[in-house]
Amino acid sequence: MSTIYNPSSTEKFSEAKIINGNPNGIINFNDTPHKWAVSIYNLMGQYTWFTKECGLAQDKTAYANGTDSQRYTYDMALAQLITNDSVQTKQLVDSIAGIITSPVVNACIDRQAYEESLHSQTYSVAADEVCQDSNRIYTLYETEPALARKNNAVAAMYEKINQEGTSLTDQEKLLAFVANQILEELVFPGGFIALWSLGWAGTCKAISFIERDESGTHVPLFKNIFNTAVRQVDITDNTVKTALSMITHMAEEEKIWTKHITKGSLGFSDKAIDLLVEHKANSVCTNLRLPLQYAQTDGGPLMAIHDNYSMLSKSKTKSNFFEVPVGDYAIGGLDEDY
Numbered sequence: 001m002s003t004i005y006n007p008s009s010t011e012k013f014s015e016a017k018i019i020n021g022n023p024n025g026i027i028n029f030n031d032t033p034h035k036w037a038v039s040i041y042n043l044m045g046q047y048t049w050f051t052k053e054c055g056l057a058q059d060k061t062a063y064a065n066g067t068d069s070q071r072y073t074y075d076m077a078l079a080q081l082i083t084n085d086s087v088q089t090k091q092l093v094d095s096i097a098g099i100i101t102s103p104v105v106n107a108c109i110d111r112q113a114y115e116e117s118l119h120s121q122t123y124s125v126a127a128d129e130v131c132q133d134s135n136r137i138y139t140l141y142e143t144e145p146a147l148a149r150k151n152n153a154v155a156a157m158y159e160k161i162n163q164e165g166t167s168l169t170d171q172e173k174l175l176a177f178v179a180n181q182i183l184e185e186l187v188f189p190g191g192f193i194a195l196w197s198l199g200w201a202g203t204c205k206a207i208s209f210i211e212r213d214e215s216g217t218h219v220p221l222f223k224n225i226f227n228t229a230v231r232q233v234d235i236t237d238n239t240v241k242t243a244l245s246m247i248t249h250m251a252e253e254e255k256i257w258t259k260h261i262t263k264g265s266l267g268f269s270d271k272a273i274d275l276l277v278e279h280k281a282n283s284v285c286t287n288l289r290l291p292l293q294y295a296q297t298d299g300g301p302l303m304a305i306h307d308n309y310s311m312l313s314k315s316k317t318k319s320n321f322f323e324v325p326v327g328d329y330a331i332g333g334l335d336e337d338y
Helices: 035-046 056-065 068-099 103-129 134-138 145-159 170-187 189-198 201-232 237-262 270-287 302-309 311-315
Strands: none
Touching: 035 103, 035 201, 056 103, 056 201, 068 103, 068 134, 068 145, 068 170, 068 189, 068 237, 103 134, 103 201, 145 170, 145 237, 170 201, 170 237, 170 270, 189 201, 189 237, 189 270, 189 302, 201 270, 201 302, 201 311, 237 270, 270 302, 302 311
16 A cells, blocks of 8 residues: 655656556646546536435325335335445445555545445435434344345455455455445445335435436446456456356345345336346446346336436437446546556
């Protein structure tokens, strides 16, 4: 790990490395080989939003008038999303920031950590204003085995990279980036789709903001981090095998979780859930340039719910959002440097 300020460094700003670099510690947005990080950082700023914009209190009546199964779906989805963003905030600051040696890329990580904390605050407001019992939501993992299982699966994925003070090998650093891509792109969809499907206006708006952060900036951030790092460090066959195992394992956990929280309230078929999750797992593989692990599909019927509420889906033209400049949504594009 490099020092915070290292004026004796001979590494030029234009020579910054994702890992194993020796920067002087100064963030220079004007001179960096990682131009995509500058675009992502600018986009993060343009996406700025605040919890108070969501009007979550309006969902209190819908929650009170909902069925027991609808309230269960809401409670469980909310509780698991709380864990996701809490864990993500900590490991970005404690682990990932110490791995990455490109100052501009680390600036994006810092901004992402703020956004994960904002997401956590938004869930806190929902637990308090909608559910009217914040402590119950925050301790559901103690009484709900399905929630404990999903939370533990997320924690286990991060366990090795979150050992503070432990030096990671280059291959372990690559797997740390894989874990982040999995969390951002594969671990959230079930909860998002469930809450959108309930149709409660304030919560739907909040999840749309959160999903835009995740898919619009966090996913391309770690996509670029991983693929740029692989140019520095040749990925081994064993690391590829481990990465694919991580993806498929978490996909199966997400299937189990989504089926559990929507059973009896939303009428999702098991097949529809499988198609959605497998589509998201394949997207992780595509972004990381790894072999697809499932048959290619369009995500099935649940993707229609996603596209109805996703701000990014509504902004798309016939071109892919991540392959062209994003017009109204960013200054420049999310161009790759590999």
